[in-house]
Amino acid sequence: MRTSIQVGRLLGIPIKLHFTFLVILVLFILGFANNSSTEYRIPLGLGDLGLTPLIRYTLSAITAILFFFTLLLHELGHSYVAMKYGTKINSITLFFFGGLAMMEEIPKSPEKEWRIAIAGPLMSFAIGALFCSVYIGLNALHVEFYRPAEIFVLVIGSFNIMLAIFNLIPAFPMDGGRVFRAFLATRMSFVEATKKAVLVGKIFAGMMVLAGLLKADPIIFILTGEWGYNIWLPLLAIFLYLAATEEEKATITFASLEGIKVKHVMRTDRTSVSEYMPLLELVRKMLEERTAEYVVVNDSGDLKGFITITTVKKVPVEQRHLLSVSDVMSPYDSIGRLISNEEESAEALKIMIRDKLEFLAVKDDKSGDFTGIITRKDLAIYIEMLSGRF
Ligand SMILES: [Zn+2]
Structure with missing residues (x-):
């Protein structure tokens, strides 16, 4: 299922909107158009300014879009520094809880990681400071300004400051948590540092759940001066908890594959079938050999394609x-599905995850001939064996 749509490119990076982002966008516009401007310490609405509904909703939409644009700038801050270190950014996606820059690989050097992590909050601070000083300047000079425009400047400014502070909480995988991991990684192995940072992240997630449910949300306190419930905080905490767990697992997986080459994990039997083989015969072969994936070759052994049990099942x-x-x-039309037997197996796994593939064909590094296949399943079994969990 496609859950996001690409809306454009910035710095050459595809910008995507996740469907959950549209929910938060609508909630923001509705809230901002109807809230009173004096209910909170920061004016969070245009509802009591005597504007017509058309103007209220238009201004709310502009505020929402510009706020989410500054969120995008936060992600571009991360991406810009990452690209300077040679990391490819696959996409930036805006979703319910904010933005996410998808990097091809998070650099394992602590020095690079903390710089990439800090760049986002710094960008938000800079935007926040700019907008807040415009607001303060206008007030100090007693410039009579269009009130909705003033509110707009203050909201963008204060939201960006809050965004920067919130992201710096050392709750992995938030930005502050990444800085924390980088700090730990200068003292211990990358895997150990990740485990510790993830643990701290999970503790923070637990605290966020409690704060949201036990009427102790600091954000509500800042906005209203009173302690209150916040149902979004536990939801964000659950999301962070899952993301932290996921990244811990991935880090351990990739670390355990270090130094293990494709040739050590690849399969050299049950690898190929002829392109002319009748489909029924293939199904029989798959059952007989208990094999779910084959490379397809022609009579002279050239690579022609790939076939898996999933593809066959789709045929009535x-x-x-x-x-x-x-x-x-x-x-077989892309070089991306062919990997050298001398390549790191972690690289093969990365390609399969990125391109959503079950297996890759392996070529001999010297002769260039097709020599075997490497599958996600075989890699998973291998990792299980390495970690001693049976
Ligand atoms: Zn960030």
């Missing part, structure tokens, strides 16, 4: 006797 049973492998295989 009554049509299977009419077709052969070449009719349903995914054709």
